[in-house]
Amino acid sequence: MDFELAPEVVRYRERVREIIAAHHTPEAVQHQHASGTFNNPALNRALAAEGLVERAVPGLGAGDPIELWVLFNEMEKAGAPLDALAMAVMIAGVVQHVGTAEQKAAVIPAVTAGDALICLGYSEADAGSDLSSLTTRATRDGDQWVINGAKMWTTMAHEARWVILLARTDASLPRHRGLTMFLLPMDTPGVRVDPVHTMATERTNATFYDDVRVGDHCVLGEVNGGWQVMSVALSFERGVMGGSNPGVSLLRHSAQWAHDSRRINEPAVREKLARVAIDNHVAALLTQRSAWIAASGGMPGLEGSMTKLFASEAYQQASRWFQEMAGAEGLLQFQQPGAAADGWIEYDARHSPVTTIYGGTSEIIRNNIAERHLGLPRMRR
Amino acid sequence: MQLAFSADQQVLAEAFGQFFSRESPTSVVRRAEPLGFDAPLWNALGAMEVWGSDATLSDLCVIGETAGHALAPVPFAEHVVVSRLLARPALLSGDSVGAISPREANAQGIWSIVPAGAIADIVVGLDGDEFVAVASPAPFAGPANHACAPLADRDSRSGERSVIGNRHHFERSMSELKVITASMLVGVAALALEMGVEYVQQRHQFGVPIGSFQTVQHGLADLPGRIDGARLLTHQAAQALDLGRVGHNAVANNDITDPHSLASMALLFASDIAADATARSLHFHGGYGFSDEYDIQLAYRRARGWALVLGDPTAERLALANRLWPSAVRP
Ligand SMILES: Cc1cc2nc3c(=O)[nH]c(=O)nc-3n(C[C@H](O)[C@H](O)[C@H](O)COP(=O)(O)OP(=O)(O)OC[C@H]3O[C@@H](n4cnc5c(N)ncnc54)[C@H](O)[C@@H]3O)c2cc1C
Numbered sequence: 001m002d003f004e005l006a007p008e009v010v011r012y013r014e015r016v017r018e019i020i021a022a023h024h025t026p027e028a029v030q031h032q033h034a035s036g037t038f039n040n041p042a043l044n045r046a047l048a049a050e051g052l053v054e055r056a057v058p059g060l061g062a063g064d065p066i067e068l069w070v071l072f073n074e075m076e077k078a079g080a081p082l083d084a085l086a087m088a089v090m091i092a093g094v095v096q097h098v099g100t101a102e103q104k105a106a107v108i109p110a111v112t113a114g115d116a117l118i119c120l121g122y123s124e125a126d127a128g129s130d131l132s133s134l135t136t137r138a139t140r141d142g143d144q145w146v147i148n149g150a151k152m153w154t155t156m157a158h159e160a161r162w163v164i165l166l167a168r169t170d171a172s173l174p175r176h177r178g179l180t181m182f183l184l185p186m187d188t189p190g191v192r193v194d195p196v197h198t199m200a201t202e203r204t205n206a207t208f209y210d211d212v213r214v215g216d217h218c219v220l221g222e223v224n225g226g227w228q229v230m231s232v233a234l235s236f237e238r239g240v241m242g243g244s245n246p247g248v249s250l251l252r253h254s255a256q257w258a259h260d261s262r263r264i265n266e267p268a269v270r271e272k273l274a275r276v277a278i279d280n281h282v283a284a285l286l287t288q289r290s291a292w293i294a295a296s297g298g299m300p301g302l303e304g305s306m307t308k309l310f311a312s313e314a315y316q317q318a319s320r321w322f323q324e325m326a327g328a329e330g331l332l333q334f335q336q337p338g339a340a341a342d343g344w345i346e347y348d349a350r351h352s353p354v355t356t357i358y359g360g361t362s363e364i365i366r367n368n369i370a371e372r373h374l375g376l377p378r379m380r381r
Numbered sequence: 382m383q384l385a386f387s388a389d390q391q392v393l394a395e396a397f398g399q400f401f402s403r404e405s406p407t408s409v410v411r412r413a414e415p416l417g418f419d420a421p422l423w424n425a426l427g428a429m430e431v432w433g434s435d436a437t438l439s440d441l442c443v444i445g446e447t448a449g450h451a452l453a454p455v456p457f458a459e460h461v462v463v464s465r466l467l468a469r470p471a472l473l474s475g476d477s478v479g480a481i482s483p484r485e486a487n488a489q490g491i492w493s494i495v496p497a498g499a500i501a502d503i504v505v506g507l508d509g510d511e512f513v514a515v516a517s518p519a520p521f522a523g524p525a526n527h528a529c530a531p532l533a534d535r536d537s538r539s540g541e542r543s544v545i546g547n548r549h550h551f552e553r554s555m556s557e558l559k560v561i562t563a564s565m566l567v568g569v570a571a572l573a574l575e576m577g578v579e580y581v582q583q584r585h586q587f588g589v590p591i592g593s594f595q596t597v598q599h600g601l602a603d604l605p606g607r608i609d610g611a612r613l614l615t616h617q618a619a620q621a622l623d624l625g626r627v628g629h630n631a632v633a634n635n636d637i638t639d640p641h642s643l644a645s646m647a648l649l650f651a652s653d654i655a656a657d658a659t660a661r662s663l664h665f666h667g668g669y670g671f672s673d674e675y676d677i678q679l680a681y682r683r684a685r686g687w688a689l690v691l692g693d694p695t696a697e698r699l700a701l702a703n704r705l706w707p708s709a710v711r712p
Pocket of ligand 1: 119120121122123125127128129130152153154155156198204354357358359360361362363364367
């Protein structure tokens, strides 16, 4: 094995770090938490201005999966909001892969300029882990599709230019096969966005689709091929585009708390710091491996899921350790005098629960590993 | 960057995987108990020309994993470290067996509970600030222990003694021992997972294979990612030691390249996953897992024994913390 990064990757990483440092300011973070919108447009545009977003889009040929990993891993380590940009980059990659010439011309320049966001309309109120049971439907009316239904957890819908919407187009087919992906402009008449607020400040949305009429030009990929389109998206995202190193900013905050509170010399504290450093390092190596598999022409789907499983579970445990050690000060929120690590200890404890839920719950990932990696028999239901 | 075995390493893994499954089936592992040393296996391994070779630590970790996977009753890690350090002909031929004492000699000059101490005729370790090598006959006996490992107390002051370095050199050798041991523990963990996966497909209860129960599936599904992580970390540490750079520890940026920190991390992470993988696999064997007859207990005991003979993991984590947050330990 060889863990050395090529010199051009090291240079690329340096530049990414500089841009993040310039734009991921305390003011930007404060605005993010005040607004609930976890996106930093100035940062996205600054990265785009140097072509770094274009280089991250899978399949464009401008960069490669190693750069994709470096970009999002650096953002994640710095604690910069990355999900909005990551979704846009991922969907741009999907459009590049399965989209029409017209879709490519509309979407790709808008994303690579760091302007346009795209949200994911997969989950529904009654279809989460069991996504293929979704009921939002698109029916044919002449040369148009008429979409009716509701999506839940459509994060960034209130800022996005498009939604990729998974809808049932043929109820007579087996559940996975009767689905179609639509690339729908958010300003299409009949689309409504309602905010959904969460425990960790970040806003997400419920979105509603009421007799939304669009032509075939909004179909992304094949009709009734929506599940495959989603698999393409997942294969780009899995484990490489953030979500696998949340423990890095946690450790930074925890070490800050340990210094500030003069607890840094306590063996109990130091042991936990060391544990988290090891887990973070392993999570980074596993992520790097996914990127390397992708760069070598492979599909790191399962490897990425294993990484997310390990990293999110470890992060959750660590956030609990440090909140407990910080005691009452670990309960105090941002801007409160005396708050441990200026409120970050409390915030991490509030944020960590979601990481084992979104992007596939830990249970669903374990099901997949058991059946597809370990080859265990189909689960007894 | 190449985050899988190179073509050469794949050849090594295959060759030694075959060697150990042929020469060290669990019948040999059992035959070697309680001492934990099998002379025919040792001689056969010597004929594979591992010791005299110019293999890198990374390559030795590839071999170490195959040895661990076979629970091989030979002092692979200890002998690798001592033969790289001393390069004496008898070590390189395998006629002598080397051991390294993780513990310093006590006031009487005794190294206690030395791994491979029961079978080694060349033992290295710290006596005061001196890193010494002592040639003296192996006792071929030692205290009965958890892993059936060839442990024994050894005297640092009797026999043919030579000073080979200082604390700094000792630390370097210990880092090598940690990394090779980590590779063997990765092998033990992988073995335990394989045993578990196989067993839960064969064993039926309630009319179905127990491997179709979700609780059983999930208990096993947590393991492969962590085993892969342990293997990556072990090889990163080995490469860092091979390259011999000083490295740095920028923890705030998750950027750790100091070889000794990486070696410590590799040992800790691999110990943890080997302990977990063997415990879960044993548990999913039910009562049979607890019986002598089934092989999982062999792996369970070695996962602990091979790791803990290097010391208390909590102490190792605190030593690691001193490397990662050095300023904090100043008064
Ligand atoms: C903040 C946030 C942002 C999100 N953003 C988006 C987004 O942008 N776009 C989008 O489409 N979705 C998004 N999601 C939705 C997310 O993907 C789902 O929440 C997730 O897939 C789980 O679905 P669910 O919430 O319906 O839980 P459920 O599926 O109801 O699961 C509830 C519990 O049951 C367990 N469970 C379910 N099935 C099984 C099984 N077969 N075996 C064992 N256990 C099982 C789960 O693991 C979980 O613990 C977001 C969610 C959150 C919280």
